Amino acid sequence: MVQTGEISPEYTIFNQRTAGYEAAHLLPHLEPGMRVVDCGCGAGSITLDLATAASPGEVVAFDISPNAIEQATNLAKERGITNVTWQVGDVYAPGIAEASFDAAHFCGVLCHLPDPGRALDVAYRLLKPGGVIALRDPYKGGDWMSGPFSEAIDELNRLIAAASAADGADPMVGIRYPRLLREAGFSDLELFPSYSRVFSQVANLAMAGRRSEDATFLNRIVSLGLATEEHVRGLAEPIRRWGESTDSLCGFAEITAIAWKREKAGSDDARANDWRRHDR
Ligand SMILES: C[S@@+](CC[C@H](N)C(=O)[O-])C[C@H]1O[C@@H](n2cnc3c(N)ncnc32)[C@H](O)[C@@H]1O
DSSP, X not given: OOOTTOOOGGGGGGGGOOHHHHTTTTGGGOOTXXXXXXXXXXXXXXXXXXXXXXXXXXXXXXXXXXXHHHHHHHHHHHHTOOSEEEEEOBTTBOOOOTTOEEEEEEESOGGGOSOHXXXXXXXXXXXXXEEEEEEEEEXXXXXXXXXXXXXXXXXXXXXXXXXXXXXXXXXXXXXXXXXXXXXXXXXXXXXXXXXXXXXXXXXXXXXXXXXXXXXXXXXXXXXXTSSOHHHHHTTHHHHHHHHHOTTOEEEOEEEEEEEEOOSSXXXXXXXXXXXXXXXX
């Protein structure tokens, strides 16, 4: 539920995330000494766990938001973790040496991008032959909420996804993982459906639901013609009550994937000739 470029205080919920859960598909493939790139690292909690797993290797972590990088840098200092290089950067052009990483990690990033395929092309180039890529994104087709006033949080979730789609992003990007990964040149895909541990907690989702009172979000929803300001503001109180009810439950769906850059297919020519790129 974070918008590109900003991480406001309530969204530090994101830092309850750990690699042990959110990158469980990647951790078994990390070894001490590996070089890892975390693309769209946000405020850094998962990154720091990856850094611990890859230590004494280096993690290069970048995000388009200077605010996120500042928060991540502070968290690294707090935790005394020093093997991460933090930088502001764009997934489409991160300005990092190509073919220099054993693993690339994206969590909650591709769903914000108008062109996730281009970001995966870049990640492919950042990896050494034999490198592994790990993806995780929400899947807006699979969320559910129950309990009193759950219609309100459901409606806000729908509006957030609709606004994201209007920005050219794909809130369902996870179901495109197989094709996107194949087209970027990756192989040996493994896909896993999952739920967010953090956002499947009612208190956290209700806190994130404070978005209904955020002026920027309100203006965006109204200007897109998705709902009136009165309608969105009217969601705040029922969401608060939903968050307080011990009868409430929610499941926040996500999709994860892991895939490899094959040893031999390192060149662009090899990728262009790969049969997988012709199944559009
Ligand atoms: C939902 S947050 C996820 C952060 C982190 N990966 C995590 O899971 O905790 C999405 C992040 O992607 C970043 N982002 C969005 N577009 C980006 C881009 N073009 N290049 C780099 N980062 C981007 C945002 O700034 C935000 O920090």
